[in-house]
Structures are given as C-alpha cells and as structure tokens.
Amino acid sequence: MDFNSIFSDLFNAMTAEFKDEAPKIKDQLLYILENNKSIIEKITNKLVNGKITPEQYEKLLKRNMRKIEDQMSTVNVMKKKAIQDAVNAGIDILRKAMKLV
Amino acid sequence: MKKAKLLLLFISILLVSSCAIKLVSDYDQDTVNKIVEISKMVDLFYLNLVENESLERNYNKFAEDYKLIEVEIRALTLMNKMRPQNEDSIKNSVNLLTNWIEIKNEHRQSDSYDIDVAEIDEEILQDQLLELAKKEMAKQ
Numbered sequence: 001m002d003f004n005s006i007f008s009d010l011f012n013a014m015t016a017e018f019k020d021e022a023p024k025i026k027d028q029l030l031y032i033l034e035n036n037k038s039i040i041e042k043i044t045n046k047l048v049n050g051k052i053t054p055e056q057y058e059k060l061l062k063r064n065m066r067k068i069e070d071q072m073s074t075v076n077v078m079k080k081k082a083i084q085d086a087v088n089a090g091i092d093i094l095r096k097a098m099k100l101v
Numbered sequence: 102m103k104k105a106k107l108l109l110l111f112i113s114i115l116l117v118s119s120c121a122i123k124l125v126s127d128y129d130q131d132t133v134n135k136i137v138e139i140s141k142m143v144d145l146f147y148l149n150l151v152e153n154e155s156l157e158r159n160y161n162k163f164a165e166d167y168k169l170i171e172v173e174i175r176a177l178t179l180m181n182k183m184r185p186q187n188e189d190s191i192k193n194s195v196n197l198l199t200n201w202i203e204i205k206n207e208h209r210q211s212d213s214y215d216i217d218v219a220e221i222d223e224e225i226l227q228d229q230l231l232e233l234a235k236k237e238m239a240k241q
Contacts, residue, residue, distance in 0.1 A: 043221055051217040060221050063203065066196040067225050070232040073189040078239045080124040088121040 003041055007033060010040075025072070032071045039064060126184040128240040135180060136237070139173050140230045146170060147223040150214060160209045167205045174198045177233075190236050197229045 011033055015026065043064070047057040146166050150158060178194040181187050204222055208214045 039221065039224060046217050046221075052215065056215070056218050059203070059207070060218065060225075063200045063222065063225050066200055067228050067232070070193045070196055070229050073192060074232050074235045074239065077125055077189045077236045081239050084122060084124040091121060 003037070003044070006040070006044070007037065025075075028072065028075045032068055032075075035071070036064065036068060123186055125240050126187040126190070128237060129180070129184065132177070132180055132190075133234060133237050135173070135177050136230055136234045139170065139177060140227060142166075142170050142173060143223065143226050143230070147219060150219055151216065155213070155216070158214045160212050163208065163214075167201075167208075171198070171201060171205070174201055190233060193229065193233050193236060197226065197233070200226060200229065 011029065014029060014033075040061070043052075043057060043060050046052045047054065052060070146163070149166070150163065153162070174194065174197055178191065178198060181190045181194050184190075200222075204226075
C-alpha cells in the first residue's frame, strides 16, 4: 500500500474543502497531516491485516478527521493571540506617544 | 485614502476608549484542570477496558463510566461556552463530545468493543484533549 499516494490524495481533498483559504493554510495543513501519518498508517494496517472491518475503518478515520480539525483550530488560536498581542502593543505605544505630546 | 481615514478613525477610537482588542478569551486555569481531569478519566476507562477479556467487555459493565465522562465533557463544553471569543475551544470540546458519544453508542449497539478499535479511539481522544490544553496555553 502506497501511503504517500494516500496522503497526497488526502491533502488534495482537504485543500479542495478549504477552497479560497487553501493557499494560506497549506503549510499548517501539511504539518498537521505529517503529524497524523503514523495514526492513519496504524488504522490502515489494521484494515489490511483484517483486525478491523471496513466499517470500523471508516468510523475511525472520521473520528480522526475531527481531531485534525481540532489541530487546525489550535493554529488558529495561536495566530489570533499573536495578532491580539501585536495590535495591543501598538496601541500601547501610540497611547504613550499621545501622552508625551 | 478612504481606507487610511477609516483606519485612523479606528485607531483613534481605540486610543480614546482606552480599550485593547480581544480576539481570544483569557487563559483559564480551571479549564486546564478540567481537561487534565477528563484525560485521567479516559485513561482509566481504557486501562479497565483492556484488562477485561473480549467476552467481558459488554456495554453494561462500562455504562456508568461512559455517563461520568460524558458529564465531564459536557461541563467542559459549558465552561468554554461561558467565555467570550472562545469559538475554537468550543468547537474542539464539541468534537470531543461527538467522538465520545459515537464510541458509547457503538459499544451499546454491538455490546462489545474490539481492542484494536479501542487502541485507536484512546489515541484520538487523548490527542483532542491535548489540543484543548494547547489552545488554553496559547492564550497565556
């Protein structure tokens, strides 16, 4: 089984889902998918070795996709916090400058 | 030109009102404690599950634990909902709850829980809890 081909398909499917946002989040999407390689390989190997049924395989992948969504939104929180801190630092500087005038 | 004027107006309003912008909620230690508590409960649940032989992994034996953990995840979701600018954490806890209820329903319907499925389920649930904790830490 060619996992690289599976990941390439998965990446394309996910970027298609995000449409206009895809170029902006490409790097974080790749990073998160890299982090998920081992668990997806584990799930797929269990299917190939007959330890789980195709139905169980689909359910596990679906649950893991929810986790990937959670990993994406963590990056979102980090970005928002960085913007918040930067803007507030800027406001502080302007406020101090106004007091000096 | 119009955009620059609007930006200047926005900055002036912020300066005059002396308010800072807020895109994410403040860090909350109680939420972190709750996440750690749920993580321990999930860990214990799967340790108990693995200890049992396949035939003894019937739903009734674990029904009470399912309820206890579900209540805690619902409480965590409520804690997240109570805080403004907290949409990402709310969605994360709802996804965790969705996975937990799905696992519970599958166990109830089949009255069994394959160890190969359980092993992956635990990894996914613990990863989701880790993401919730990471989100909280990012707010510091």
